[in-house]
Amino acid sequence: MAQAWRCSGLRWSADGPELVWDGGRRSALNRGKRVAFGVAEGGVRTCVGARRHPCPRRAAVSGRGTGARCEECARLDRAHSVAADTIADDPRPYHVYLAWFGPGMTKVGITAVERGSARLLEQGAVCFSWLGAGPLMAARRTEELLRAALGVPDRIPYADKRAVRSSLPASEAERAAEVAELHARAVALTGWPESLAPEPCRPVDHAGVFGLAGLPPAVGAVGELVAGGAVSGELVAAAGPDLHLRTERGVVVVDARLLTGWELVAVEADGELTVPVVEFRGREGGVQDGLF
Structure with a gap:
């Protein structure tokens, strides 16, 4: 029986994206590499737990959710989350940033x-600049100031990010233009918290890190993993949690967050994609030491 590996998710390191497995093993995701894995027949996706603690019930969860947590563990995770705005006493300094994903x-x-910049890589930000740094609550107030005064959102749907990756402006200057313009408007606002120190606009571009130059338009995205299904393809780009794989169907996006909670096994590298794919319509959108 093939050895099964439980995926903990995709992480960005100084060397690029890696899949992390329970126990700490990592699989580097280099462009041009063949990525191939499958779910055994009868496999079930189970909750990944919260705050580094396993789910006490090992509850089954939907294959379509990116969180891979049961309701109880999701609630516990949100209760200790800066992103969910449930922590106010974190003593660490925080950056406020502007991140660009497309026009x-x-x-x-x-x-x-x-x-x-790890958070920006995890989100798939093509270009970003720091705006300022200071205590958590000052950073929060600045974030709210920009949302209210300039209409800048704090979330961009992943579907929208994927839809434009293959048709972004070719030059770094063009990709940085919106960030620079918003940065200038932001620092000119009154009402900045005194404890937040503004920082100059110094755009950082991730298009090369992600491999977006010449990226073919994706034909669809994996909707979920299923028991007995397999994913196989050549990695042509990786941005945030998204792996762009060249398959027999064309380039298909695999959100690595869909891998968590499953026990995965190695499959033939030249195999086919046999999991549900949501097509993009009218959008651009010995001892085994690892799965690949």
Whole structure:
């Protein structure tokens, strides 16, 4: 029987994206690599737990959700989440940033200074700049100020990000233009918290890191993994949690968050894609040491 591996998700390191497996093993995801894995017949997706604790019930969860948590564990995770605005006493300094994902898609967000640009890579930000740094609540107030005064959202749907990745402006200057314009408008606002120190606009571009140059339009995205199904394809780009794989159907996007909670097994590298795919219509959208 093939050895099964339980995926903990995709992480961005200094060397690029990696799939992380329970126990700490990592699989580097280099462009041009053949990615192939499957779910055994009879496999069930189970809750990944919360706050580094396993789900006490090992509850079964839907294959379509990106969180892979049961209701109880999801509630516990949100109760200790900066992103969900449920923590107010974190003593760490925070960055406020502007992140660009495509024309007309710039968002404001915050991330702990100690994390550097990891949060931006995880979100698939094609270009970003820091806006300022300071205590958590000051960063939150600045984020709210930009939303109210400039109409800058704090979330961009992943479907919208995927839809434009293959048709982005070719030059870094063009990709940075909206961030620079919003940065100038933001620092000119009155009402900034005194404890938040503004930072100059210094756009950082991730198009090369993600492999977006010449990226073919995706024909669809994997909707879920299923028992007995397999994913196989050549990695042509990776942005945020999304793996763009060249398959027999064309380029298909696999959101790596759909892998969590499943026990995965190795399959033939030249196999076919046999999991449900949601087609994009009218949009651009020995000892086994690992699965691949």
